[in-house]
Amino acid sequence: MSLKTLLVMLALVVMLTGCASPPPALPDTPQRRELMERMFAKSTIMLSFKELDARSATVPGEPQRQLSADEALASHKQQMNVDLPAAYWEQRRANLAQLIDARAKGEAIGLAAYKQKYFEQLSLAPTPMLAALANAPRMDALAEFPLVLPNDHQLSYFYLMTVADETFWEIEQFYQHMADLDAQYGVCALYPDCYRPDFRTAKPQAPRSD
Numbered sequence: 001m002s003l004k005t006l007l008v009m010l011a012l013v014v015m016l017t018g019c020a021s022p023p024p025a026l027p028d029t030p031q032r033r034e035l036m037e038r039m040f041a042k043s044t045i046m047l048s049f050k051e052l053d054a055r056s057a058t059v060p061g062e063p064q065r066q067l068s069a070d071e072a073l074a075s076h077k078q079q080m081n082v083d084l085p086a087a088y089w090e091q092r093r094a095n096l097a098q099l100i101d102a103r104a105k106g107e108a109i110g111l112a113a114y115k116q117k118y119f120e121q122l123s124l125a126p127t128p129m130l131a132a133l134a135n136a137p138r139m140d141a142l143a144e145f146p147l148v149l150p151n152d153h154q155l156s157y158f159y160l161m162t163v164a165d166e167t168f169w170e171i172e173q174f175y176q177h178m179a180d181l182d183a184q185y186g187v188c189a190l191y192p193d194c195y196r197p198d199f200r201t202a203k204p205q206a207p208r209s210d
Contacts, residue, residue, distance in 0.1 A: 026123060035130040036122045042139055044156045045114060066104070069097035082190045088181065095177050102170035110163035114155060121149055 026032065040046065049065065056064045064071070073093045122130060125148040133139045133148060140152075149155070178195035181187075188194040 026126065028123065032123075032127055032130060035127070035134040036119055038134040039122060039130065039139065040115060040118055043114075043118060044152060045111070045159050067100065069093050069100055072096045072100065080191050080193075082187070084185055084187065084190075088185045088187075091181055092178070095174055095181065099170060099174040102167050106163045106166035106170075109166050110159050113162050114159035117155055117158060118149075121151070121155070124148075 052065045067075070070093070073089065073096060076092065076096075077089070125144075129144045129148055132144055133142060136142050139145050139149075145152075175195060176197075179197045182194040182196075188196060
């Protein structure tokens with residue numbers, strides 16, 4: 001067999017393998033569902049949530065993962081340390097509340113999508129593998145882990161991108177509203193880290209006429 005023929009055959013094998021359908025999911029029994037839930041609680045994203053919450057509870061000055069509008073406003077007031085009218089702070093709180101609400105909704109959508117894809121991967125694994133991983137203190141320390149979740153990092157990236165996609169418009173609107181608010185009350189003359197229009201949010205201006 002010539003080298004050219006061998007390369008063609010290898011290419012066909014790769015193409016056929018890439019086009020093959022994934023194996024069917026195993027039956028969704030209560031036992032398997034309970035094992036999957038326990039594994040999901042130890043997933044990369046859920047562990048990162050726990051780590052952030054633990055740090056904010058034990059490390060002084062560490063920001064909380066979830067703040068209320070009042071907590072965020074109080075933090076801003078302390079950091080800015082400027083004298084501004086009550087109307088300014090009321091509007092700033094309203095803007096923060098909208099952003100926090102949008103972020104919470106985006107994270108909920110992202111987490112639901114992440115969990116669905118995570119469970120789709122787990123549904124292909126035999127029950128003994130799920131049990132071994134669910135009972136392990138560290139799933140990634142077992143040889144079964146890359147077999148059951150070969151794309152763990154991609155799933156985490158999928159979560160982050162889903163949240164970013166769901167909240168992008170609201171974040172842009174928040175920055176625009178805050179830039180307008182700070183400009184209205186002359187905040188940039190009092191606080192150097194004010195919100196300023198940048199290339200994403202600046203409103204178009206008519207060219208000057210000489």
